[in-house]
Amino acid sequence: NLKRLTEGGSVEAFYNQTYEGDGITQQLAAQIGSTLGADGFATFTAEWRQADPTSRSVQRPDAAEAAAAGYPNVPNPAQIWGSPEVNRDFKMIANLGVSGENIDYYLFGNVASRDVDGGFYYRNPTSRAGVYSLDGGATLAIGNLGGAACPSIALRNAAGALIPFATVNAQVRALPSNCYTFLSLLPGGFTPRFGGIVRDAALTGGAKGEWNNGIRYDFSASRGQSEVDFYMLNTINASLGPNQPADLTFRPGSNVQTETNFNADFARSVETGFTAFPMNLAAGLEWREEEFEVRNGDQASFEVGPLAPQGFLIGSNGFPGFNPRQSGVFSRSNWAAYFDAEANFTEAFLLQGAVRFEDFEDFGNTTNWKLAARWQVTDALAFRGAVSTGFRAPTPGQSNVTQVSTSFIGGELRDTATLAPTNPISQRFGGRQLQPEEAQSIAGGLVFSQDSWLVTVDAYRIKVEDRLAQTGNFTITDAIRAELVAQGITDALSFNSVRFFTNDFDTTTSGIDLVASYGMPMWGGETNFALAFNWTETEVDRFNPAVTSEARVFILENALPNTKGNFNINHQNGAWRFNLRFSHYGSFFED
DSSP states (O other): OOOOOSSOEEEEEEEEOOTTSOOOEEEEEEEEEEEOSSSEEEEEEEEEEEEOOOOOOOOOHHHHHHHHTTOTTOOSSSSOOSOOEEEEEEEEEEEEEEEETTEEEEEEEEEEEEEEEEEOOOBOTTTOBTTTBSSSSSBOOOEEOSSSOOOOOBSBOTTSOBOOHHHHHHHHHTSOTTEEOTTTTOTTOBOOEEEEEEEEEEEEEEEEEEOTTSOEEEEEEEEEEEEEEEEEESOOOGGGTTOOOTTOOEEEEEEEEEEEEEEEEEEEEEOOSSSSSOEEEEEEEEEEEEEEEEEEOOHHHHOOOTTGGGTOOOSSTTSOOOOTTTOEEEEEEEEEEEEEEEEESSSSEEEEEEEEEEEETTTEEEEEEEEEEEEEOSSSEEEEEEEEEEEEOOOHHHHHOOEEEEEEETTEEEEEEEEOTTSHHHHHTTOOOOOOEEEEEEEEEEEEEETTEEEEEEEEEEEEESOOEEOOOEEOOHHHHHHHHHTTOGGGGGOSEEEEEEOOEEEEEEEEEEEEEEEEEETTEEEEEEEEEEEEEEEEEEEOTTTSOHHHHHHHHHSSOSEEEEEEEEEEETTEEEEEEEEEEOOOOOO
16 A cells, blocks of 8 residues: 655665675655645655666676787676666655545556666677678678778688787778778777666546445546667667767667556445355456557667678667667557455355456457455464466567567577567567467465464465467578568568567466564564565476477576575664565576
């Protein structure tokens, strides 16, 4: 629930850094509350945060090799492994309410903005395909800007060792004026920096109360938007040759997700002849619209330059911009109705059932249900359980995404495109219109509450069919590229590999959640100890080897830690509050 204050407030300051001395994080937060008229309140919360990057990097062997061969300005480390830099992270939340006779009006919303900047893979000046070499690093990539044929310059000798930079550079300086190489602009290679300015905003308003017939109601409307405005620093569009932006900065475009909701919820307690206590009934209606927008980037970020036909890469290297063909607004609406019934059949036994019907503009309709029960064995111990079905439709973003990034695949860097599954390139590798996920789940556990102790233990098992996730990377060979270009699909010139969202596998996830807390007087105040632990395991039950590889299955099963937990100590003494937390993450696989 949102905090609700009618007077006073609080201020918090937070500072931390890693044991290595980097990653300094500073955070300030403040909250203030006041009355709003005779029967209202207004609570405002604001937060500012800034985080420095971390680095746990060692010099890459290929960068060290280039530096040893005399290549100048090779960064050390050439590639950063660590958390990104976060600047100008601002958040503000407002919560307002006014109470009337049998009705409450409410309005709450938030705005937030932050600038996140992190590093990419290093572009080696002796081998980076499509920039420094077109044949795997044997010879230097030299673009012909128009005129006589350009000579060849070897990068390695017959033994496979790098030829000293002084030797290579002497030949570069002797090139005719119509011959261009990026060794002249960035002789030590380069590491692009990828960033985004994230802006979020949401507003919800409504009225709730109770009519004379005992029906409680809640009418609400909400709208939220999240925008990411991408930027690339210290990179190039290789196909443009020497005509690069002066500061090597590109604006690849933006993604915007907007959601609008209207809800009407009703509830009432009724006497029945077959339960010992009144039955609580609830019903509601919802209308929802999702909108995903792709805004194209600046011209240089996606332009097909004159060197593209010679094999030089198109677009801002690392993340090519969205071009006008890819930009647009993609939307979907749906409506839903639900009914819920809950009753105590005895003082100790509670049973709940719910059903929800939903109709999507593009996927048709679905009906899902849930059945849950709770048995209070003693005053301190209760058992609970639930079985349910679920449904999740792919978002407009998953169905229409277009993004390109650089990945380390098969021992080399490749520009990998994440495309809409209905894109002709995706369809060449088995892509098709996405379908909804369907799920079945079962869960059971216990609750123990006595004196200052509260312990909950829950086990669950969730089976998801036609699960939505990205495929592995499919290599676009020269033959496939030529085939696609012949069909008029020129975007194929920009990519080394492609992936897309798919429904081609089923999974079963099993897990256990443990939460325990204990409070006691201590050090002149109140101290609370809390432990939370989770074990989760996911298994892929079915997949299509033609679309989802064994390597992708391994990542799906091992990319997240099986165990996570934290132990928290919170001490409250008057106006002061102290908090100490220890966190644990189990091992996981990073590709």
